[in-house]
Amino acid sequence: MTGTIVKSNERKLTIARSMAEALAQEMRIDPTVFVMGEDIGTLGGVYGNTRGLIEEFGPERVRDTPISETGFIGAAVGAAQDGMRPVVELMFVDFFGVCFDAIYNLMAKNIYFSGGHLKVPMVLMTSTGGGYSDGGQHSQCLYGTFAHLPGMKVVAPSNAYDAKGLMTAALRDDSPVVYMYHKGLQGMGWLGTEPGATVHVPEDSYTVEIGKAKVVREGRDVTIVSLGIGVHHALKAADTLAQQNVSAEVVDLRSLVPLDRDTIRASVAKTGRLIVVDEDYHSFGVSAEVIASVVEHDLSVLKAAPVRVAYPDVPIPYARVMEQFCLPSPAKIVAAWAQMAA
Amino acid sequence: MTPSRDELAWMYRNMVLSRRLEETISKIYFEGKTPVFNMANGPIPGEMHLSNGQEPVAVGVCAHLTAEDIVTATHRPHHQAIAKGVDLDAMVAEIFGKATGLSGGRGGHMHLFDPKVNFACSGIIAQGLGPAVGAALSRKLRGLPGVAVAFLGDGAANQGAFHEAMNLAAVWKLPFVCVIEDNSWGISVPKSASTAVARNDVRAAAYGIPGHYVAGNDPLAIYEVAGEAIARARAGAGPTLIECETYRLAGHFMGDAEGYRPKGEKEALFAADPIPKMRARLLAEFGFSEDELVAAEGAAADRVAAAIRFARDSADPRPEDALTAVFA
Numbered sequence A: 001m002t003g004t005i006v007k008s009n010e011r012k013l014t015i016a017r018s019m020a021e022a023l024a025q026e027m028r029i030d031p032t033v034f035v036m037g038e039d040i041g042t043l044g045g046v047y048g049n050t051r052g053l054i055e056e057f058g059p060e061r062v063r064d065t066p067i068s069e070t071g072f073i074g075a076a077v078g079a080a081q082d083g084m085r086p087v088v089e090l091m092f093v094d095f096f097g098v099c100f101d102a103i104y105n106l107m108a109k110n111i112y113f114s115g116g117h118l119k120v121p122m123v124l125m126t127s128t129g130g131g132y133s134d135g136g137q138h139s140q141c142l143y144g145t146f147a148h149l150p151g152m153k154v155v156a157p158s159n160a161y162d163a164k165g166l167m168t169a170a171l172r173d174d175s176p177v178v179y180m181y182h183k184g185l186q187g188m189g190w191l192g193t194e195p196g197a198t199v200h201v202p203e204d205s206y207t208v209e210i211g212k213a214k215v216v217r218e219g220r221d222v223t224i225v226s227l228g229i230g231v232h233h234a235l236k237a238a239d240t241l242a243q244q245n246v247s248a249e250v251v252d253l254r255s256l257v258p259l260d261r262d263t264i265r266a267s268v269a270k271t272g273r274l275i276v277v278d279e280d281y282h283s284f285g286v287s288a289e290v291i292a293s294v295v296e297h298d299l300s301v302l303k304a305a306p307v308r309v310a311y312p313d314v315p316i317p318y319a320r321v322m323e324q325f326c327l328p329s330p331a332k333i334v335a336a337w338a339q340m341a342a
Numbered sequence B: 001m002t003p004s005r006d007e008l009a010w011m012y013r014n015m016v017l018s019r020r021l022e023e024t025i026s027k028i029y030f031e032g033k034t035p036v037f038n039m040a041n042g043p044i045p046g047e048m049h050l051s052n053g054q055e056p057v058a059v060g061v062c063a064h065l066t067a068e069d070i071v072t073a074t075h076r077p078h079h080q081a082i083a084k085g086v087d088l089d090a091m092v093a094e095i096f097g098k099a100t101g102l103s104g105g106r107g108g109h110m111h112l113f114d115p116k117v118n119f120a121c122s123g124i125i126a127q128g129l130g131p132a133v134g135a136a137l138s139r140k141l142r143g144l145p146g147v148a149v150a151f152l153g154d155g156a157a158n159q160g161a162f163h164e165a166m167n168l169a170a171v172w173k174l175p176f177v178c179v180i181e182d183n184s185w186g187i188s189v190p191k192s193a194s195t196a197v198a199r200n201d202v203r204a205a206a207y208g209i210p211g212h213y214v215a216g217n218d219p220l221a222i223y224e225v226a227g228e229a230i231a232r233a234r235a236g237a238g239p240t241l242i243e244c245e246t247y248r249l250a251g252h253f254m255g256d257a258e259g260y261r262p263k264g265e266k267e268a269l270f271a272a273d274p275i276p277k278m279r280a281r282l283l284a285e286f287g288f289s290e291d292e293l294v295a296a297e298g299a300a301a302d303r304v305a306a307a308i309r310f311a312r313d314s315a316d317p318r319p320e321d322a323l324t325a326v327f328a
């Protein structure tokens, strides 16, 4: 999955642990890095991604906050402009509604408003995704909402190797980075984890460049582009398609902003067909942007109309049968191929 | 203001009903979730926030309300829904995600909506405030009776929406009462670490309205303070802010290991369980008989069992119905 050669005795980490490790390693070498959020201290984060930090760095640098997202995310912007490198957690991305001004009008714009004289080196970590019946205010992805608005980089890892490297890169970036991690990949047993997300992670610090997608499976007949948990659906679909003698290439976006349009275009130029898988809402989102990247560039490479496998434009229902009906799945990707090939 | 005998019986019955429901849910919740606990599995998937211990606030306040009054609740809404008279069968069916549920399975446990009794929820902290204030405004503009009550947790009082809505309600003198359930925790963060004042009632001063703190998780004391506030709101004298001490006997959500609790806290809370306390007072001070209370407890158990049976026997929604009811 990561492209590294994995020996069986190599250490594997969950995304949660790899995020925490990247944070700890950076906090050891950079005293300006500190973390704020709800339940990120004593509890170690609802999703485990700050586990162990308060024990090592203490409550001054690992700060449990009141339920005051506008306050503490706005405060992170101010601290970042003043020379710190804050990391803030928005527990569920669905909660952005109570604090978006601090994010998109301050965090994302103050570099520009200063004519580039200011730096806003901060990371906003936030969990995404559903599939476990948490209802319509705790299950959204909202990738497109964040990626749409200029001034913030946006990353979304699909596995622990990328999760650590992207976190380290985000922490060292002088621009704000929104780090969107999918709950179903986190390695928290109670959320039911996709095993493919838990991979070998080197102990030493390293970065994964923000803005670079990765071809995680090579193929000839169709390109499946996705991010986060969708990459795992795509890989499973590719396995099924292989049994039908269809060779699918899978592109893991890893970053949404900047979007690696070159990698997408190169893959589709090779395969001629494009399926985009996105757990975010169907319309006005990442899936449309990926397709636009191809068709605006060179329509002639396409042998068929691109297809989206995305979340229908409805609030996320609670009942399992309804939610599962709406979610992207390997079977839906295989069906998309059938539609495309027909 | 002391509750009548009928009101006392109503309060006790609803406290027991609520507790019995939560205890039953907590057993069913683990069906399909052992030996491996995965929230997605079992007949009741997703997060589950139980209200065990917080019943006094719901009954002490809702004893003064009728169906036409408005209540907005939180991510922890079951006790409030019961006290407000939400249809129990449809509510439990919703918690099971069934077609017969309040919203046909679209909402779930954090999104219980029953327009017949003007009950609504939000799982986003403090977001019940605005809608409650707006409903109060609607009644005032139309000259219609009715008071709006927003319930929230102590942690929610640190959210911007709380302050904005309180000020609106005060400046427009709306028939609104804000009731904070102070269980002293917001997930793993103690109130003392998150809130600049020990008691949120003092914040009423910032809006120029009366504020009250009710200690002891005592349904009768809550009844008295809420009764005055609601009467005041009905009389057109404007909003009140009430904070009630209460106890969260369960974890924040089911599956919470509660490692953040100080040693002995749970034992102390259980020793102060408001239901046995209320029971003892009904017997000792208010002339209730043992038989009467046993009968009420039995009826509550039967009612919960019937609602659970209804929910289990109900059909799942049709998957494609997920695409309906988006617009009016």
Ligand SMILES: Cc1ncc(C[n+]2csc(CCOP(=O)(O)OP(=O)(O)O)c2C)c(N)n1
Residues within 6 Å of the ligand: A038, A067, A069, A091, A095, A098, B075, B076, B123, B124, B125, B152, B153, B154, B155, B156, B157, B181, B183, B185, B186, B187, B248, B252
């Ligand atoms: C705006 C927002 N931020 C964070 C959360 C996550 N969250 C759910 S419940 C909770 C704690 C709430 O504490 P409190 O208001 O005291 O209510 P309690 O759970 O104690 O009943 C938090 C932080 C949320 N639902 N909405």
Ligand SMILES: [Mg+2]
Residues within 6 Å of the ligand: B153, B154, B155, B181, B182, B183, B184, B185, B186, B187
């Ligand atoms: Mg609380």
